[in-house]
Amino acid sequence: MLGEAAKLKPLEIELKRLEDLSESIVKDFVYMRQREEEMRDTNG
Numbered sequence: 296m297l298g299e300a301a302k303l304k305p306l307e308i309e310l311k312r313l314e315d316l317s318e319s320i321v322k323d324f325v326y327m328r329q330r331e332e333e334m335r336d337t338n339g
Contacts, residue, residue: 303311
């Protein structure tokens with residue numbers, strides 16, 4: 296991974312980092328929505 300990163304330009308590294316970050320945000324968001332639905336089901 297580090298060997299590949301060395302070949303990338305700084306901008307590409309930043310874009311990759313943002314892509315990884317946005318993926319984790321989406322996963323967290325999906326998880327939170329599922330939890331919310333579960334909570335609603337148990338309360339109702």
